[in-house]
Amino acid sequence: MNLSRPARIALRTAAGLGFAAIYLPLLLVLLGSLNPDRSASWPPPGLTLDWWAAAWDNEGAREALWTSVRAGVAATAVALVLGTLLAFAVQRYAFFGREAVSFAVVLPIALPGIVTGIALNSAFGTVLEPLGVGLGMFTVVVGHATFCIVVVFNNVVARLRRLPGSYEEAAMDLGAHTFRAFRDITFPLLRSALLAGGLLAFALSFDEIVVTTFTAGPGVQTLPVWIFNNMTRPQQAPVVNVVAAALVLLSVIPIYAAQRLSSDTPGGGRV
C-alpha cells in the first residue's frame, strides 16, 4: 500500500505515542526499584541501589521464580502434547462434533479466571482429596495446562492448514510408517509452530495469578503469588519492583528467540 507522506508521519507519531504509553509505566517500575521509600511515591525522594542488593539476597523470590519455571515448563509440556493431538484431529479429520471441540478448546482462556479457578478448586476438592491428593504443584499444572492448550492448538492448526498432507503420503508411499512419517516429515515442519505456541503457553502460565490462587496448595508459591503477597508488605514492595524490572529486562531473551525461531511465518507467533 502506498501511503502518502502525511499518512506515514501520522502513523509514525501514533506508533511513537503508543510505544511511549506502553513503556513509561515500565520505566516507572524501574524507577520504583531505585526509590528509597518503602511504598510508591511521586516524585521519588532519591535514588538507591539498596533494593537490588536486597532482592539478590531474597531467597523467597528465588524459590518462587523456580516454582514458576517448573510449573510453566510442566504445563507447557502437557499443553504441547494435548494441543498437538487435538490440532491433528481437528485439521486432518472430519468428525461429528469437530466444531464443538474447536470451540471448547477456546473456553478455558476466554472464561474469567475466577470461574475456571473456583470450578477446578471445588472439583479437585471433591475428586482428588478422597484419593489423598491435596492441592499442590500438580493441581497448579493441571489448571495452567487447561488454558495453555489453546495457544498450542491454534499455532499447530494454523501450520497444518498450510501444510499439505501430501508430504506425509509421499513418505508413506516410500515405505515410512505412520510414526516415522511424523518424526521425519511432519514434526520438523511443525517445530517452529510448536516453539512459538510453547513459548506463549509458558508466558501465560508464568504470569497467571487467579487460577493459581485457587489451585495452588499452601506450599506452592509461584512468582505472581509471591508478588501478590509481597506487594502489600511495606518491607518488600521495592524488592518486588526490582524483581519486575529484572524480569522485563530478562524477558527480551525468550521473546527475541521466539521471533527468530518463527521467522518463517511473517509476524511470528500467535497469541
Add this chain to the structure above:
Amino acid sequence: MRPHRSLLTAAALSGLLLVTACGSADPAGSGKSGGLNPPDLKAPTALGKAEGEVDLIAWAGYVEDGSNDPKVDWVSAFEKQTGCQVNVKTAATSDEMVSLMKTGAYDAVSASGDASLRLIASGDAAPVNTALVPNYADVFAGLKNKEWNSVKGVAYGIPHGRGANLLMYDTEKVRPAPDSWSAVFDKASAHSGKVTAYDSPIYLADAALYLKATKPELGIENPYALDEKQFDAAVALLKEQNAHIGEYWSDYLKEISAFKSGDSVVGTSWQVIANLAASEGAKVDAVLPKEGSTGWSDTWMVSAKAKHPTCAYKWLDWIVSPKTNAQVAEYFGEAPANAKSCAETADKNHCAVFHATDEAYWKRVHFWTTPIEQCLDGRTDARCVPYAQWVQAWNEIKG
C-alpha cells in the same frame, strides 16, 4: 497484620459459622444446648525430649528465618538453642489453616480468633498446659482466657499479639483533629471523595459501634450482635458514607500511598500504617476515637495430633519470649503479647506507640468475632443477622 486481612477475615469468619453449627441450636430448632462443647482432649502434663523438628502453619511475617530479609530472623536462634528444626508453611487464609491442621501433619498454628474456635470445636487443636510455657506468665492479662482462645476457662493457645482499627487522618487537611468516628460518618461530607474505609463486610461492625454511641435508641450492645433493625441502621449509615468514599482499602500499601498522595485524608487504619506513612513523610496521625474501635488478635495453638509436641511447646514458649515477641511485634507492627517484650524492642517507644501495656485502651477495643444468628450479647428474644448476610449487605453498600 497480614497482607490481605479482608480476604482472610472473610475466609476465616466462615469458619466460625461451622463452629456454631456444631455447638448450638440448628435452624429447625431441635433444641441443642448453646455454647461450645469441644471434644474432651487432655493437655500434656510434662514434656519429653525434643524431637528434632517442628512443623508450623503461620501467617506471613510470623515465622521469619531470614530468607525474606537476612536481618529479620528469629528462627535460627531457636533452632540452635532447642535443636528443633523449623519447617513452616505460610497460609494465606484461615480456611487454609484449618484444612492444613486437619491433615494432622502440623504441630502448631498461628490462628486468628475466628479460626481458632473452629479448630477447638473440631478437636484439631488441643488444650494447652500453660504451665509448660514459662513465658505465658508474662502475657498480658487482657489477652488470657478470652472467648477466641479458651473454652470454659481452659486455655487452647498462647496469645501472639493484638491490634486496634484506628481513625487515621491527615493532620493538615482535617482540622480540628477528630476524636470521633463521626469524621467518617456524619461529617464525612467535609472531605467527600477522600474518605477511606476498610474493605470487608466486618467493617459493618465499625458502623454499629458508632451507632451504639450515637443512637442509643437502637439498643446496640455488641457490634457483632445486630438484630434486623440494628443491622439495617448500620447498612443505611454505610450507604450514606459510600457517597463520600474515595476508595476502600484492603492492604497496607494501598492505604499508605493514598494518604501520602492525598487521595485519602481520613479513614480507618492500623497503627503500623500510620507509623509507616508518617515515616515516609505523610502528615498523618491515628487515634482511638471516643466511641472505641474494633480490633484483632491471634493465638498460637498446638495440634491434637502433633508429632513433635515437645518442640511445639518449645516454639510456643519461644514466640512469646520477651525478645522474640518483641521482634515479631516490631516486624509485624502490632502490640506484643508479652509484657516484658516492651523492654526488648529495638524502638524503645514501640510499646507506647502500640499501647501494649495500656489495658484501659484495650478495654475499648471490640475484637473481631463472627456474627451468628444467636445474638452474641446474650439476647434470647431476638434473632441476629448472620455473617453471610453481612457479606451480601457489603456488596450492596459498595453498589
Add this chain to the structure above:
Amino acid sequence: MTALTPGLSPESARRAAGPGRGAVRRLAGALHRRPRLRLAALLTAPLLWLVLAYLGSLAALFLSAFWSTDSFTSEVVRIWTTANFEELVGSPVYRTVALRTVGVALAVTALCAVIAFPLAFYTARVAHPRRRPLFVVALLMPLWAGYLVKVYAWRLILSEGGPLDWALRPFGLSGPGYGLTATVLVLTYLWLPYMALPIHTALAQLPDNLLNASADLGARTGRTFVSVVLPLVWPAVAAGSVFTFSLSLGDYITVQIVGGKTQLIGNLVYSNVTLNLPLAAALGTVPVAVIVVYLLAVRRSGALRSL
C-alpha cells in the same frame, strides 16, 4: 526442503522396516488402515482433559448454583432451588454491576482496537522490514512484567499529584483519579498486547500484490484500506477482542487497586466464594453467558481460528 530428504529416501525407509521394529510397524499399520482408530487415539487424551476435567468441573460448579447454603454453617445444601438466580435478576445491585462490567469490557475492547491498529500498522507495514521483529518484541515485552506490578505502577501514575497529574498540569488538566475511568484505562493498558499482536500478524500477512492490484485498479489509499485491508484484518481484530473482552469481564484485581470504590462482577464472585459458593456460581454464570454469546458471534468472522 532439505529437512525432508532423509524421510523421502527409500533407503532410510527400508532401514526403519528392519527387524526389531516390527511391533511399532504393525501398530502403525493398524492405525493406518483404520482412520477411526487413529482419530480416537488422537482425541482421547485431549478430550478426557477438556471435557472431563474442565467442562465437567464447570458443569458441576453451575449445577451448584441451583443449591443454597445453610446460613449457620455456610455449607452447601443440596436442594434444588432457583433462589440464587431470582436474587441475581431481582436485585438491582447485581443488575447494575453486571451492566457496568459489560460496559467496561466493551470500552476496553474498543480502546484497545483503536490504539492497537495504528501501532500494528506501523510495526507491520511502515517500519523498516529489518526492524519489524524488534518491534514485535517491543509489543510483547510488557506481558512479562507481571500483571500486579503494572497495576501498582498505574496506581502511582493515577495518584493525586502523581505523574499523570504532573504531566497534565501545564494544560490545566488533571488525571481521572481512582475510579471507573481509571479501571478502563489500566485494563486497556494491560490487554493491549493481546490486541496488537494478532492485528500485526494479519497486517504483515497481507499479500503485497493484493494491495498493488487495488492501486492498479485505481483505488486510492483510503479506498484500499476500507475495501481490502479492513475486511482482511477484521478477523484478527475480532480474535484480539476475545482476549480484551473476556479478560476485562472477569477481572477483579485491577479494579480493587485502581477502581476506587467501583466493583465489577468478578469482585462479587470473589467475595462470595468462601461463604456462599452457590451464589458465587450463579454470579459466575453472567460473565460465562456473555462470553459464550460473544464467542459464538465472533466465530462467524473466523476469528477463533486466528487466535
